[in-house]
Amino acid sequence: xxxxxxxxxxxxxxxxxxxxxxxxxxxxxxxxxxxxxxxxxxxxxxxxxxxxxxxxxxxxxxxxxxxxxxxxxxxxxxxxxxxxxxxxxxxxxxxxxxxxxxxxxxxxxxxxxxxxxxxxxxxxxxxxxxxxxxxxxxxxxxxxxxxxxxxxxxxxxxxxxxxxxxxxxxxxxxxxxxxxxxxxxxxxxxxxxxxxxxxxxxxxxxxxxxxxxx
Numbered sequence: 001x002x003x004x005x006x007x008x009x010x011x012x013x014x015x016x017x018x019x020x021x022x023x024x025x026x027x028x029x030x031x032x033x034x035x036x037x038x039x040x041x042x043x044x045x046x047x048x049x050x051x052x053x054x055x056x057x058x059x060x061x062x063x064x065x066x067x068x069x070x071x072x073x074x075x076x077x078x079x080x081x082x083x084x085x086x087x088x089x090x091x092x093x094x095x096x097x098x099x100x101x102x103x104x105x106x107x108x109x110x111x112x113x114x115x116x117x118x119x120x121x122x123x124x125x126x127x128x129x130x131x132x133x134x135x136x137x138x139x140x141x142x143x144x145x146x147x148x149x150x151x152x153x154x155x156x157x158x159x160x161x162x163x164x165x166x167x168x169x170x171x172x173x174x175x176x177x178x179x180x181x182x183x184x185x186x187x188x189x190x191x192x193x194x195x196x197x198x199x200x201x202x203x204x205x206x207x208x209x210x211x212x213x214x
Contacts, residue, residue, distance in 0.1 A: 004033040015131035025181040026084040026134035048095030059106035096130040101112035103136040161187025
């Protein structure tokens with residue numbers, strides 16, 4: 001969390017990636033970092049605002065580029081090269097762009113080279129704006145892996161959140177990679193939704209199976 005906050009407060013133009021499996025709290029970590037930074041500081045650093053591109057909702061990179069342009073200049077007509085237009089807009093309004101769930105970017109085999117080229121052009125067009133990426137793919141941006149707990153401490157942390165002992169606690173913590181934030185988020189969901197650790201674990205395993213499927 002402190003790493004992300006420091007990166008944002010420095011106004012760094014180097015992209016960083018928060019890398020972890022699905023369901024481990026990457027997006028929540030970024031949201032918490034933003035919440036802990038005073039609004040005025042964020043406004044001073046990023047006068048163009050914070051723009052979130054969620055690839056699980058919209059995997060097309062061109063559509064996300066248009067979203068960034070429209071967020072900064074709603075009146076702009078997107079004619080010609082959208083990357084060039086984005087570069088011009090970002091040159092006037094410095095902002096922080098968050099690419100959330102970038103592993104879901106639309107990238108069919110026959111268009112992979114085109115997608116890779118577009119993403120490289122996107123990075124180059126960011127100019128002085130900041131870029132934070134959440135992804136399961138450690139090759140996307142400058143990776144920063146989430147801190148892990150010692151194996152024996154995960155179940156105790158989960159127990160403190162859900163306020164009960166559960167025989168599947170260790171299995172769930174292992175599935176979450178023993179990442180403290182992921183365990184806390186899972187625990188709060190289990191407690192508030194009144195579900196079992198076992199059912200949440202099955203959901204995690206289903207997500208991982210779908211991610212691994214060709």
